Amino acid sequence: xxxxxxxxxxxxxxxxxxxxxxxxxxxxxxxxxxxxxxxxxxxxxxxxxxxxxxxxxxxxxxxxxxxxxxxxxxxxxxxxxxxxxxxxxxxxxxxxxxxxxxxxxxxxxxxxxxxxxxxxxxxxxxxxxxxxxxxxxxxxxxxxxxxxxxxxxxxxxxxxxxxxxxxxxxxxxxxxxxxxxxxxxxxxxxxxxxxxxxxxxxxxxxxxxxxxxxxxxxxxxxxxxxxxxxxxxxxxxxxxxxxxxxxxxxxxxxxxxxxxxxxxxxxxxxxxxxxxxxxxxxxxxxxxxxxxxxxxxxxxxxxxxxxxxxxxxxxxxxxxxxxxxxxxxxxxxxxxxxxxxxxxxxxxxxxxxxxxxxxxxxxxxxxxxxxxxxxxxxxxxxxxxxxxxxxxxxxxxxxxxxxxxxxxxxxxxxxxxxxxxxxxxxxxxxxxxxxxxxxxxxxxxxxxxxxxxxxxxxxxxxxxxxxxxxxxxxxxxxxxxxxxxxxxxxxxxxxxxxxxxxxxxxxxxxxxxxxxxxxxxxxxxxxxxxxxxxxxxxxxxxxxxxxxxxxxxxxxxxxxxx
Numbered sequence: 001x002x003x004x005x006x007x008x009x010x011x012x013x014x015x016x017x018x019x020x021x022x023x024x025x026x027x028x029x030x031x032x033x034x035x036x037x038x039x040x041x042x043x044x045x046x047x048x049x050x051x052x053x054x055x056x057x058x059x060x061x062x063x064x065x066x067x068x069x070x071x072x073x074x075x076x077x078x079x080x081x082x083x084x085x086x087x088x089x090x091x092x093x094x095x096x097x098x099x100x101x102x103x104x105x106x107x108x109x110x111x112x113x114x115x116x117x118x119x120x121x122x123x124x125x126x127x128x129x130x131x132x133x134x135x136x137x138x139x140x141x142x143x144x145x146x147x148x149x150x151x152x153x154x155x156x157x158x159x160x161x162x163x164x165x166x167x168x169x170x171x172x173x174x175x176x177x178x179x180x181x182x183x184x185x186x187x188x189x190x191x192x193x194x195x196x197x198x199x200x201x202x203x204x205x206x207x208x209x210x211x212x213x214x215x216x217x218x219x220x221x222x223x224x225x226x227x228x229x230x231x232x233x234x235x236x237x238x239x240x241x242x243x244x245x246x247x248x249x250x251x252x253x254x255x256x257x258x259x260x261x262x263x264x265x266x267x268x269x270x271x272x273x274x275x276x277x278x279x280x281x282x283x284x285x286x287x288x289x290x291x292x293x294x295x296x297x298x299x300x301x302x303x304x305x306x307x308x309x310x311x312x313x314x315x316x317x318x319x320x321x322x323x324x325x326x327x328x329x330x331x332x333x334x335x336x337x338x339x340x341x342x343x344x345x346x347x348x349x350x351x352x353x354x355x356x357x358x359x360x361x362x363x364x365x366x367x368x369x370x371x372x373x374x375x376x377x378x379x380x381x382x383x384x385x386x387x388x389x390x391x392x393x394x395x396x397x398x399x400x401x402x403x404x405x406x407x408x409x410x411x412x413x414x415x416x417x418x419x420x421x422x423x424x425x426x427x428x429x430x431x432x433x434x435x436x437x438x439x440x441x442x443x444x445x446x447x448x449x450x451x452x453x454x455x456x457x458x459x460x461x462x463x464x465x466x467x468x469x470x471x472x473x474x475x476x477x478x479x480x481x482x483x484x485x486x487x488x489x490x491x492x493x494x495x496x497x498x499x500x501x502x503x504x505x506x507x508x509x510x511x512x513x514x515x516x517x518x519x520x521x522x523x524x525x526x527x528x529x530x531x532x533x534x535x536x537x538x539x540x541x542x543x544x545x546x547x548x549x550x551x552x553x554x555x556x557x558x559x560x561x562x
Contacts, residue, residue: 007376008394015435016397018413019404023262025412025419029255036419037248046256053253055232060264062148062228063235067218067268069152072275074159075210081307082167082202083194084300086176095168097311101161102489103539104314105496107517110154110226111532112317114143115324115525117150120332122320128333137332143227151228155220157310159213163206169447170205174198189296196287200280208395209443212402214272218265219405222498222517235261236407243411243503254411262408318536325529344526352512352534359495359511359538362426366433367490367542370441371483377442378449379471398442401435406499414503424506432504433497437490444489448482480553484546492539512538 028034032043050056085091116122119137128134143150176198183193203210224234232238239261242254324330328339396403413432422428452475460470476483498513505514516531 007373007380011373011377011438012394012397015400015438018432018435019400019409021416022409022412023404025414025416026255026258026262026408027412029252029415030259032252034252034255034415034419037251039252046252047259049253050256050260053238056235059232059235059238060260062232063218063261064264064268064271066148066152066155066220066228066234067214067265068271068275070155070159070217071210071214071272073152074156074163074213077156077303077306077310078160078163078167079195079199080191080299080303082164082171083191083199084296084303086171086194087180090304094164094307094311098161098165098168099485099489099543100540101158101311101314102165103492103536103543104158104318105492105513105535105539106154106158106220107222107226107496107498107513107520108321108532108536109158109314109317110223111516111520111528112321113150113154113157113313114226115320115529116313116317117142117153122316122335125333125335134333144230146229148224148228148234151224151234154223154227155217157313158223159217160307160310163209163213166206166209166443167202169443170202172447172451173205174201187292189293191296191299192286192291192293195283200283208399208403211269211272212399212439214268215265215403215405218268219261219407221407222513225517226520235264236405239407239411240499240502243414251415255415258408258411261405265405265408318533321529321532321536323529324525325533327526327529344530348527348530348534352515352531355510355512355515356534356538358509359513362430362433362501362509362511363491363494363538363542365426365430366437366494367441367487369430369434370437370490371445371487373438374441374445374486375471375476375483378445379475398439402439406436410500410503414506417504424504424508426509429501429504429509432500433494436497436500437493440493441486441490445479445482445486448479452478481546481550484549485543488539488542488546491542495535495539 029037029039030046032039032041032046081094082091085094114121118124119140119142124132124134124137132138143154179197180190180193183197184190186193188196219236220234221236221240224237228234228237233241235257239254239257242250242257245254323337325344326340326342327337328341330337401409410432417424417428456474456478457470460474461467465473495511496513497511498517501509501511501514505511512531512535516528516535519528519531522528
């Protein structure tokens with residue numbers, strides 16, 4: 001039994017301790033304690049300096065609204081689609097699109113959306129000048145609109161696949177088919193019956209990932225730099241700017257801002273808890289009303305259209321990025337470039353080769369370790385055999401890096417590294433990436449691991465095989481595709497990490513994501529197109545390998561290629 005706690009205890013320490021240490025490293029300087037910079041006494045002066053910053057309230061309000069709107073709309077759309085189509089062929093088709101959508105980094109999706117929605121973007125070119133009369137781009141502040149609506153749209157199209165992934169992981173644990181048959185026999189439509197019978201149980205399973213989306217949306221940096229308002233910028237973007245200031249005393253202001261960001265995220269979670277109570281009340285009223293709403297085809301179709309449209313926007317944005325990367329002269333309102341050229345690629349590739357190699361090395365290392373740890377957790381039963389409290393604690397710790405805003409503890413880790421004399425290094429950055437990659441690896445591997453018929457294990461045990469032999473010779477070969485997919489998901493997450501790479505790498509370790517986001521302020525659409533596509537192609541290569549390797553390994557065993 002002691003052995004069962006080995007991997008779980010390692011994960012608890014590996015994730016929990018750095019997050020807590022990072023928070024301490026952020027909170028201390030916020031109150032003036034940072035001996036390496038002469039801060040040797042506690043003070044509230046840095047919070048006073050923070051309060052004196054112009055438009056701080058507006059920046060905070062945009063971040064708060066972004067968290068609530070992004071999380072709410074993403075969850076409602078996934079909920080309605082799951083309610084209307086779970087168990088159908090359309091649900092299965094959309095399910096196969098989750099991995100490619102997760103492979104697209106947030107920054108690349110944001111660039112694609114920006115190139116679609118900009119005044120000189122593809123959407124305006126499609127309707128100009130015929131429907132609009134514009135022969136030059138209109139003077140619209142889109143993206144980077146003051147309310148952050150474009151930023152919210154960019155986050156929604158990327159957070160829906162994540163919530164859909166965790167929903168897929170939770171559905172096998174619920175009596176979905178039985179509940180649907182029972183509600184249908186009582187005359188309920190698919191959506192209303194699902195909301196009354198299944199949704200409360202499902203939401204309990206995905207509640208922590210929902211809070212992770214809430215925390216990420218409230219403190220996102222890369223997407224906010226590309227799509228968010230500029231004057232004033234969202235709070236997280238302003239804090240990042242203070243962190244990067246050449247005046248080291250700005251670290252105190254940045255720490256105070258990070259504490260404010262943490263409080264803002266907590267406020268968003270409190271508001272979400274209030275919304276949960278309101279939703280619970282509405283569900284009770286719905287179940288007590290007796291109204292069946294058997295015909296809900298319109299609502300189901302709307303949910304399916306929104307899901308399909310969001311996926312189409314991501315892939316269409318990538319197509320526009322490709323067009324810009326090979327575009328010669330492309331005046332407005334021409335729908336296509338006047339000429340195509342590879343000059344942008346030829347200029348970028350020699351400089352990007354080392355960056356791509358660093359990205360692949362970093363992402364491969366963190367994803368491989370994460371998959372090994374995920375296999376260990378699932379093989380040893382994880383926390384399923386433990387009391388409920390310990391299981392809940394383990395789940396909270398596993399999601400802690402996603403629930404606590406990156407800005408609030410990664411900045412503290414950077415300060416601690418400097419204080420301890422640690423230089424930026426690849427092993428240190430791999431460890432920090434692993435903190436973020438591991439939850440996604442567990443999420444991706446858990447459903448197929450639990451779905452595998454345990455009678456295979458029982459049969460092998462009956463033939464005298466040890467647990468280790470069962471794992472190596474039975475379970476892992478049958479789950480080869482699932483393990484490779486989990487690796488690809490972790491690879492994509494690591495390759496897309498911006499803030500941890502920027503802060504822990506201190507600019508010395510550069511990845512394709514940090515390079516692409518750095519180009520966002522330059523305005524060179526051709527260079528942005530090249531780097532954003534490279535940023536997307538790197539994780540797509542991981543998913544391609546995950547798809548092809550099982551066919552090569554099991555080319556003579558058709559059933560093993562599933």
